[in-house]
Amino acid sequence: MKKALFGFCLLTLLAFKCENDIEFEDNQRLLLKAKLIDSESNPFGNVPVKVYATKQYGFDLEAAIRSDFGELIGSGVSDAQGNIAITALKPLNASNVYALINFYDSGFNGFKPGTAPLAFNFINEIDLKDNTYDIESIVLDRIEPFQLNTIRNTNQTDTLQYSWSYNAGVKILGDTDPYFYGGDVRENGFDELLPSEQINTHTFNTIESDTVLFEYNIINNGIVETGQLEIIVNEQSGSFEFEF
Amino acid sequence: MNNLALLNLNFKKFGAVFLFLLPLALYTQKNDQENQKPDYYYDVLGQVKIGFLVPSAYGNNFISEGYDTWNGVHIDAQIKLRERLLLGLQYQAFKGRVTDQELVGPIDASGITHFFATFGYALLEKRNNFQIEGNVGFGGVTLRNENGFRRFNDNGFAIMANVNFSYRLNYWLGFYLSVQNNWDFWSIERPSELDDIFGKTSFFMPSLGVKFYIL
Numbered sequence: 001m002k003k004a005l006f007g008f009c010l011l012t013l014l015a016f017k018c019e020n021d022i023e024f025e026d027n028q029r030l031l032l033k034a035k036l037i038d039s040e041s042n043p044f045g046n047v048p049v050k051v052y053a054t055k056q057y058g059f060d061l062e063a064a065i066r067s068d069f070g071e072l073i074g075s076g077v078s079d080a081q082g083n084i085a086i087t088a089l090k091p092l093n094a095s096n097v098y099a100l101i102n103f104y105d106s107g108f109n110g111f112k113p114g115t116a117p118l119a120f121n122f123i124n125e126i127d128l129k130d131n132t133y134d135i136e137s138i139v140l141d142r143i144e145p146f147q148l149n150t151i152r153n154t155n156q157t158d159t160l161q162y163s164w165s166y167n168a169g170v171k172i173l174g175d176t177d178p179y180f181y182g183g184d185v186r187e188n189g190f191d192e193l194l195p196s197e198q199i200n201t202h203t204f205n206t207i208e209s210d211t212v213l214f215e216y217n218i219i220n221n222g223i224v225e226t227g228q229l230e231i232i233v234n235e236q237s238g239s240f241e242f243e244f
Numbered sequence: 245m246n247n248l249a250l251l252n253l254n255f256k257k258f259g260a261v262f263l264f265l266l267p268l269a270l271y272t273q274k275n276d277q278e279n280q281k282p283d284y285y286y287d288v289l290g291q292v293k294i295g296f297l298v299p300s301a302y303g304n305n306f307i308s309e310g311y312d313t314w315n316g317v318h319i320d321a322q323i324k325l326r327e328r329l330l331l332g333l334q335y336q337a338f339k340g341r342v343t344d345q346e347l348v349g350p351i352d353a354s355g356i357t358h359f360f361a362t363f364g365y366a367l368l369e370k371r372n373n374f375q376i377e378g379n380v381g382f383g384g385v386t387l388r389n390e391n392g393f394r395r396f397n398d399n400g401f402a403i404m405a406n407v408n409f410s411y412r413l414n415y416w417l418g419f420y421l422s423v424q425n426n427w428d429f430w431s432i433e434r435p436s437e438l439d440d441i442f443g444k445t446s447f448f449m450p451s452l453g454v455k456f457y458i459l
Contacts (some may be wrong), residue, residue, distance in 0.1 A: 021394075022393065023394065023396070024389075024394060024396040025396065026396050026397045026398065026399070027397070027398050027399060027431050027432050027433055028432065028433050028434075029349060029432055029433070029434040029435075029438060029442055030435070031435040031437060071391075071394075072350045073349070073350060074345075074346075074349060074350060075345060075346065075350060076346035077346070085304075086346055087347055087348060087349045087438065088349055088350075089349045089350065089351075089391070089396075130435050130436055131433060131434055131435045132435040132437070150252075156253075168443065176348075209309060
């Protein structure tokens with residue numbers, strides 16, 4: 001009885017495991033090439049890169065960062081010139097092939113302090129030519145402090161209610177939807193500026209190439225004005241003022 | 245472990261096998277001097293060698309640069325076609341642990357197997373306990389790769405050449421030392437940039453062991 005139960009459990013486990021597991025093709029090797037640079041085109045050396053493949057659809061960023069979304073097919077570190085040349089195994093029937101660049105083993109932190117880790121799902125973005133995925137250049141962005149100021153200027157009577165959202169953690173490239181399975185990398189804030197207040201200041205860290213979404217309502221016995229702004233971080237010099 | 249230390253270790257292992265075989269050789273040589281050997285002593289049908297293999301990959305390729313190879317086993321069996329001509333099969337197997345996954349891919353370890361059809365020629369007179377043979381072989385090589393619980397293979401065509409030194413101890417037993425080189429030509433589909441690394445591998449494959457004579 002015990003043997004039968006053990007056998008049943010083993011078969012169930014194997015069946016479940018085989019459904020999602022990636023197998024590798026015999027007699028095949030791939031090459032993943034890329035050059036890592038910063039936003040001023042300087043090379044980024046000694047940055048870890050891991051390449052995964054999975055049969056699962058969608059993209060679960062949190063699971064990917066936990067190394068729990070697919071199988072590792074290649075890994076390496078960029079050289080002093082920022083070049084990556086990783087030999088990878090060729091997965092069978094992969095729905096996603098993605099690279100995690102500049103990540104610690106787990107968590108949303110960058111391996112290089114002050115630089116955003118990057119997830120790039122390139123299976124539908126880059127053609128496999130001569131068994132090579134040539135990603136060319138990848139920009140690793142800095143994470144910089146950003147100041148959002150709301151300032152009362154001409155309007156002395158109304159209340160400003162506003163919210164903002166920003167990317168505090170991971171740069172996403174390619175065919176990835178971090179919202180599909182959770183793993184939302186954006187942070188949110190909410191506040192209001194009362195008639196008795198002149199200025200509110202909020203400081204947070206965000207990715208230099210990303211955007212801050214700012215939504216507001218001006219209220220005086222009901223909403224008198226509403227709006228939404230998309231603030232491109234690297235077009236500002238570290239701060240943005242909303243005056244009303 | 246550097247190459248010199250590895251060579252030293254392999255030399256010690258070879259020495260241990262040799263020290264095991266030496267007393268046997270001296271004992272049977274004494275017996276041979278006492279007993280006149282009949283003609284049929286030399287009319288062997290074939291021979292089987294089983295030995296300790298010390299593989300060493302060299303050159304600029306994925307095995308020499310990305311693996312730490314372990315010692316293995318060498319087995320070959322040959323039948324005598326004519327006075328000096330031998331025809332047979334050879335099997336060599338050993339394992340290697342991957343030390344550079346960036347170069348090789350995320351593989352933990354691989355089992356490396358060579359199969360050859362062999363053609364040999366005995367160089368010395370058959371009425372001699374000491375024998376030298378030259379052999380060439382044509383066959384295949386297989387890499388059985390392990391990645392966690394997953395297994396997948398790489399294959400290729402292989403050729404080899406060796407020189408065997410053997411000493412016959414009695415009717416059915418002797419020992420041998422083989423100095424062999426294998427050249428592998430892999431069927432791995434790879435980017436042209438990796439042709440040099442994944443196209444060919446070369447192994448120096450000395451082995452030492454016992455030789456059984458089939459009368």
